[in-house]
Amino acid sequence: xxxxxxxxxxxxxxxxxxxxxxxxxxxxxxxxxxxxxxxxxxxxxxxxxxxxxxxxxxxxxxxxxxxxxxxxxxxxxxxxxxxxxxxxxxxxxxxxxxxxxxxxxxxxxxxxxxxxxxxxxxxxxxxxxxxxxxxxxxxxxxxxxxxxxxxxxxxxxxxxxxxxxxxxxxxxxxxxxxxxxxxxxxxxxxxxxxxxxxxxxxxxxxxxxxxxxxxxxxxxxxxxxxxxxxxxxxxxxxxxxxxxxxxxxxxxxxxxxxxxxxxxxxxxxxxxxxxxxx
Numbered sequence: 001x002x003x004x005x006x007x008x009x010x011x012x013x014x015x016x017x018x019x020x021x022x023x024x025x026x027x028x029x030x031x032x033x034x035x036x037x038x039x040x041x042x043x044x045x046x047x048x049x050x051x052x053x054x055x056x057x058x059x060x061x062x063x064x065x066x067x068x069x070x071x072x073x074x075x076x077x078x079x080x081x082x083x084x085x086x087x088x089x090x091x092x093x094x095x096x097x098x099x100x101x102x103x104x105x106x107x108x109x110x111x112x113x114x115x116x117x118x119x120x121x122x123x124x125x126x127x128x129x130x131x132x133x134x135x136x137x138x139x140x141x142x143x144x145x146x147x148x149x150x151x152x153x154x155x156x157x158x159x160x161x162x163x164x165x166x167x168x169x170x171x172x173x174x175x176x177x178x179x180x181x182x183x184x185x186x187x188x189x190x191x192x193x194x195x196x197x198x199x200x201x202x203x204x205x206x207x208x209x210x211x212x213x214x215x216x217x218x219x220x221x222x223x224x225x226x227x228x229x230x231x232x233x234x235x236x237x238x239x240x241x242x243x244x245x246x247x248x249x250x251x252x253x254x255x256x257x258x259x260x261x262x263x264x265x266x267x268x269x270x271x272x273x274x275x276x277x278x
Contacts (some may be wrong), residue, residue: 007089013076014064017042018089021049024057029121029266031089033094034060037101037127038188039067039153039176044100044160048246051254053261059094061086062265065102067176071183077173079106079191084116095121098257099244101218104128105191112198121266123207124257127218127243129192130226137193145192145217149185151179152217152243159247200229208260212241212255234260 005020019042024030032052034045043059049058063082064073073082083106087094097120099107104125110116111123131137154173163169207230211223220237227235236256238245246253 009085009089011076011085012072014069014073014082015062016064016082016086016089017062017240018086019060019062020091021045021058021060022056023053024055029095030055031057031090031092031094032059032096032098032141034058034088035083035086035097035099035103035107036063036066037099037103038065038184039180040100040156041066042248044156044244045098047250048254051251053258056096057092059090059092062088065180065184066186067181067184068180070179071187074183074187078109079187080110080113080116083107083110084118085206087118093117093119095119096124096261097122098124098126099128100126101128101243102188102191105130105188106196108198108200108203109191109194111173112200112202114199114202115154120205121139122261122266123203124210124260125226126210126246126253127209127212127215128209128223129188130195130222130225130229131192132196132225132229134193134196136196142189145189146185148216150174152176153180155242156244156247159242159244167249194224195226201231203230206260208257209233209235210245210256211235211237212243212245212248213237213239215243217243 008017016266036042036044042062045060063086117232150173157172209223209227211220224235227233238249241248
């Protein structure tokens, strides 16, 4: 890869970077941003990227909530600000935005605020967190998302690194949890609890919400509720998938995205047979 295709910017509290995974079409509607979730690396997108339509220009972004440098990013700037800082590094203004988990919520927060320069042509949200009513945030819900937080990180390590030793995977998950820290978890849960107040009517771009059938963090029912609340959205729940469907079944996830973009008039690619529901 050409070193010029990797760009960095340092700020108090953290660093953002952009990496050009594939130099496809220069058309604005073919420029794609891949945004990772909390405690993850931008490399989580590599398996999916291999199967996306060849004409797409793919940029993946490293965001400070990878927690490589701790949680100072949480007090220096809002997640929406970090997103804008990262997206500014791309060689084009991405109009197809693909985000996972925490980044999906940061993106929703940015777009619903209507203060940024983003003009998305399409959104793909993997395992976003959503509740339609503040009444759904009760003490058992808080207990679940706090006390089972390490289990979600464990699932991500299993999906990406595939360690053979469960004890090693558990130790890795705990190290990631400790790097994220209390402030990182609070930043995530603050975005989550704000979802009932999102002005989703502002999101006029077509949206694909992708969930996993066995996900116990972003439940399929929550993905469906978000799709119903958006003006132009559809939902796909991948059978047997968990919180990391882009890693667990990248071929199927890419097929769903390809079909969605084709039907939205954004990618002239044939519908992949795996895009059909099982």
